[in-house]
Structures are given as C-alpha cells and as structure tokens.
Amino acid sequence: DARVTQTPRHKVTEMGQEVTMRCQPILGHNTVFWYRQTMMQGLELLAYFRNRAPLDDSGMPKDRFSAEMPDATLATLKIQPSEPRDSAVYFCASGLVASGHSSNQPQHFGDGTRLSIL
Amino acid sequence: KNQVEQSPQSLIILEGKNCTLQCNYTVSPFSNLRWYKQDTGRGPVSLTIMTFSENTKSNGRYTATLDADTKQSSLHITASQLSDSASYICVVSVNEGTYKYIFGTGTRLKVLA
Secondary structure (H helix, E strand, C coil): CCCCEEECCEEEECCCCCEEEEEECCCCCCEEEEEEEECCCEEEEEEEEECCEEEECCCCCCCCEEEEEEECCEEEEEECCCCHHHCEEEEEEEECCCCCCCCCCCCEECCCEEEEEC | CCEEEEECCEEEEECCCCEEEEEEEECCCEEEEEEEEECCCCCCEEEEEEECCCCEEEECCEEEEEECCCCEEEEEECCCCHHHCEEEEEEEEEEECEEEEEECCCEEEEEEC
C-alpha cells in the first residue's frame, strides 16, 4: 500500500532552534495538508496545498511557521524560532482532488512527527 | 461558531459487543462529514465520508449515519474486536471558498477481552 512518509518521527530540541519537518505525499496525490495535534486542542489544520500552490494557511502562526512544497514529492513545515508551546504531533496528509470539485475524497495521513521543544 | 462535539469522551466495551459513537455539529455551510480511526502513535485513517445527501455509509463493521436536519452523525461498530481500540474522530468540512475542517475531540474506545 502507498503511504505518506514523514521524517523525522521524533524531534527534541531547545527553544529558539529551527525545526524542519518533511513529508513525502503519496505519488499522484495533488493535495497536501499539514495538521497539528495536541491533547488540549485535538487536531488542527495548519495549511494545505493544491498542485504545490498554497491554498490556505490561515491556521498557521505566520510569524514563526512556514510551509512549502519545493516539488511534488516533498512538503516541508518549518518553525523558526521554536517555542515550548509548539510541542505537538505534526501530521501530513495527502489526497487526490479533481479540479473544481469538492473535497469528498479521503485524506491519507502519515504517522506524524512528535516534536518536543524544551 | 463552527463546532463539532463528540460523545462519549471515552467508552469501554467487551469484545463482541456493539457500540455507537455520537457526533453533533453546528457548521455552515456544510460540505461533508468524515469519521477517522486513530490508533495510538499513528495517523488517522479514514473510515467514511458522507455528503449532505447521504444518510448512511458502511465500511466493514463500521456504519456511519448522518441526519443533516438535526446535524447529528453516529458511528456504529458491530461485533467489536480488540483491534477496534482507538480514538474515533469526527470531522466536518466547510466550504468557504477554500475548505475548512472542524475537528471533534474524539471518542477513545477501549475493547476488552
């Protein structure tokens, strides 16, 4: 089965450091999502891309977070500088959405990056 | 305010029993409703997706229902197995030009032998 691959699986670093999380979407999928999950807030959508173009990043703190898709096989989420409140599990998901159609397609999630900022 | 509420927060049942999880939402304009299963330490896995016009959808032993009038959905698990122990998350998507996803906080299910 094709899977979304996220690296690293775990990251522990000190506050103020830059953190980069990577995601390889399923080949052929044209939509990539970044989510954050915490015990307190549950799952939250941070940003998503369609055909590598950012469509919505309103869920993402703009001052320190950035998301990019340098090519169709790689999506990145960066935090700079990181803060303890950024500690969470970050999930990437990908899906296939036909142009002009609604999002009634399943999203396929990776197993996440567990981030701890000390 | 767009909200999705799930109940119960947690549930313990014996293997082989059935159970029903609830999801109530106040979301507009509604696009679709999804149920996900999330095992500990893993990403969510899609179980069902229902649009406004669909009122039931099955995936093996999982059956989701949707009442768009009362804005309620349920996920029924038949003949539960130990592997059903997981969190079940209800997600409603909103079409506001771009799509917004409103997540419930989940129901944590434990199936005991």
